[in-house]
Structures are given as structure tokens and as C-alpha cells.
Amino acid sequence: MNSTIVQSDINFSLDPANGAPIYRQIIQQIEYGILSGRMKSGDRLPTIRSLAVNLKINPNTIAKAYNELEIKGILATQVGSGTYISDKKPGLEEDARLQKVGEVLRRFIQEMKDLGVDTDELIALIKSFPQR
Amino acid sequence: MNSTIVQSDINFSLDPANGAPIYRQIIQQIEYGILSGRMKSGDRLPTIRSLAVNLKINPNTIAKAYNELEIKGILATQVGSGTYISDKKPGLEEDARLQKVGEVLRRFIQEMKDLGVDTDELIALIKSFPQR
């Protein structure tokens, strides 16, 4: 008999051409999932094995991602039960989210400037970006 | 007799805290130098050894950067003479630039969506971004 558990509906997607290592892509997607509110405290994460099968990668890689997040206090592992999103999510509060948004934005604007795209063009580009 | 040679006036600078490997920082600075028009076809690059001395790194590291750009067809080397910017610069044409812009933009919008920022907010953010 099982209490109802919310299985995190996160859709992990790996981009081999991303450049970032696989374990870091996983970490980011979990963190962003929490930041954006799609994942909440107490949600259960997929098991290492099932995720490894789904993503066709080495279980060790997922373990490394989960482990790093547990060290940060963002995840909590209960042996025999699974991995859950911790109640306290240090560094993932609203403030942190805004800070992260600013960071990504700054880097993006700089890169676009390097590519010769100024802010006005940028806005036009985003407005015309196909919403899917 | 003086053959006029344009020595590229690029100012290489390395950022140890960048995270990106040294040779890749050099590659990017050359590519951006060409994209921005500061460096033109036929320009001569600093010699491997002189740049190595200036940047206080091993010549092999410079050679690795130059070599990758030669494989890509962006640079052309003449042993005994030096390294030059190739006439045809595949991957650095206007088309390629636009493609690159689209790529960066797409990834950025996706990342912002993951962070819970929708397109309207995005535009507002960019508009309010401090222009320096």
C-alpha cells in the first residue's frame, strides 16, 4: 500500500551537442524545474535506473547528478524509497531565481553583441520568434 | 623591397576564470575578430612563438588553436612564413552568422522558459537592461 506520491513530471532531454557534460545538464534541468515551480518539495524523482534506461546513459552519471544536488541540500534520498525534492531548497528561492535570470540574460546580451546584434534588433527577433 | 604585410592588430586576452580552455578562448577571439571586421582576409596573425611569449603560455597551445582554425578553413598556414586569415572563411559568412544568431536565440529562449520566464517578460527585461 502506497501513499500517493507525486512523480515529478519533468521531461529530461539531453543535447549531446550542447557541450555541457551530461550530468550537468541533468542538474540544470532539476534546478530549473524547481525554480520555475514545475517541481515542488516532496516530489519524487525518477529512479536512477529508470532514468538511465530512458535517457540511454550510464546510471553512474545520473547518480552523480543526484548526489551533487543532495550535497547542496536540494534533494534528499531515502534508501529503499527513492529520491525526493527537499523541503528546504537552499539557493533556489525566488531571489535566486531572479539572480539566475539576470545572469543568463547578461551572458546572452553580451554574446549577441559580440555577434553584432544590438538590443533593438534583439527585441525584434524575440518578438518574431515562433511561439510553439 | 618590402612586401606590405598587415599584421593583425588583435589584442588577445586570456581569462583564467573563464572556464573555457585557453586554446578555445584564442579561437573565439580570432573568429569574433573576423566577424566584427577587425581582421580581414590576408592579415597575418602573430607568430606562434611571439604570442606564446606574450600570453605566457606554451607554444603548443597556440598551435592547437591555429591548427583547429586551419582545419576549418578559416586560417591558412605557410610553414616558414606565418599564419594568415584565409580568403574563404567558411562558417564565418553572413549566412552562417545569422544561423548562429538563431541558434543562440533559440537556446536562450528555451532556457528562459525553463526558468519560468515567458516571452513578454523577456522583452520587458531586455528593454530594461542597463545599456552600457
Next chain:
Amino acid sequence: MNSTIVQSDINFSLDPANGAPIYRQIIQQIEYGILSGRMKSGDRLPTIRSLAVNLKINPNTIAKAYNELEIKGILATQVGSGTYISDKKPGLEEDARLQKVGEVLRRFIQEMKDLGVDTDELIALIKSFPQR
């Protein structure tokens, strides 16, 4: 759990009297291996270290060969996992092959003309060439 991995059955062989540098001989053998169909997309190449031991050369030399092919998009590496033949193999497609054929042909005809052999003689020569 066993992921089936096709280990490339390529037999690398170095010819010290070849004149071509070692790393280039390796590159050519991989390219020809793909062209001839002996190696297919997704096949795993020997590890850098194992090949270095087999060929009794420095691992860096193998790495240089693999690296150049990766820049060209012919190989794809996954650190910690190995080096694989890429799905898309630019420069080894049929179009590129035909272009290469034209290039070699043009250079050959020019060289023969320099040697005082005109096209008619050339055809006669090739027809009489001992087929083995």
C-alpha cells in the same frame, strides 16, 4: 545490462617509410575505412590509449588524429565513454567524393600535360595498364 557496441574492426598499420606523418596515416585509414563501408556510423573506435600501445606511439599522436576528424564532424567523442563514428559524415558523402574525384583528375591531367602526354595518349596508356 549490455549495450551492444560494435567495436570497429579496423586494422591500423603504420608505414614509417610513407613520408606522411603518423597522425595523418591514421586519419586516412579511418576515412577510407568509412568510405569503403568497413566502418559504419555509431561504430566505436579503439581507445586512444589502447591504440597507442598497439602502434607503439604516443597517445597524443592518436588524439591529434581523432581530434582533427572530430573537428571535421566525422567522429564524435564522449569523454569517459569513447570515440565514435558520427552519424553525419561531412566530406565523406557522395557529393564530396565526386568533387574529390574531379580534383584528383584535374591535377593528374595537368601533370601529364606537363610531362608531354596528351589526352589521347593518356587513354591508350590507361587501357593498356596491367589490371591486377
Next chain:
Amino acid sequence: MNSTIVQSDINFSLDPANGAPIYRQIIQQIEYGILSGRMKSGDRLPTIRSLAVNLKINPNTIAKAYNELEIKGILATQVGSGTYISDKKPGLEEDARLQKVGEVLRRFIQEMKDLGVDTDELIALIKSFPQR
């Protein structure tokens, strides 16, 4: 007062993308010029300086080519007068020419075979090659 001197009508052309070093391209063009009969004993070669200017390369490079051919006995230098094609041209008689033709042909056919072009296709290709 000057005895009539036949200035060699050789048209040197360098191909930077050839791969072969410049000085070797010059050597080959002189040897082929003799083999094909376009250049004869006693013909005068361009001066090092004039050729250097025409080809826009370093005079040392031409000197190196001339020097190597003089060592072989193919050229003869008369200080203050110029460089001439020697009376005796060791290794450049008719026999040598035929041997060279065979050598180039063999290498070409092998390379085409490696590229998947058989002899019949080859003949068709050459026949259809635009004669200029």
C-alpha cells in the same frame, strides 16, 4: 653585344593548396619542362630575383630549388651570367620520362581505385574532361 639566348618560356605556377612545398613545385616544373621537351639544353632560366618578384615569394626559396637541381647536374650556374640548363641532364632522358609517366599513372590509378572509380569509368571521365 650579346649572343642570342633562349630564355626559357616556362610558365611557373604555384598552387598554395597543393600541399607540396614551394621549392619542390618549382623543381618539378623545371624537370617536367625538360622531360617534355619544352626546355632544352642551354636554355637560360629566369633570374632568381625576377622569378621571386613574379611569383611573389622569397628569393631564398628559388635559390634552394635552383641549387638542388644544380647538385643533381641538371642546371649549371655561371656567375654573372645566369642559370642554364645543363648539356647532360642525368636522369632526365627519354627513358626517365617514360618511367616517370608510368609512376604518376600508377599512383593515379591507385588513388582513383581507393576513391571507388574503376578503369572504365576513368576512361570515360578523361574523355569527357573539358579540353582547354
Next chain:
DNA sequence: GTGGTCTAGACCACT
């Protein structure tokens, strides 16, 4: 002087 090749070896991140 120029760049190219190769070796040797250290240290790192990733799977």
C-alpha cells in the same frame, strides 16, 4: 626566422 611533428608526462573532468 616560420610552423609541424612527436614524445613524455602531469593533471583534470566525465562515464
Next chain:
DNA sequence: GTGGTCTAGACCACA
């Protein structure tokens, strides 16, 4: 275990 980065240094061919 895998490949990646970087250093140090030797030797070579070329302009």
C-alpha cells in the same frame, strides 16, 4: 576506465 588540456622540450622542413 574514457578523452581533454597543458606544459616542456626535441627535432625537422621550409622561407
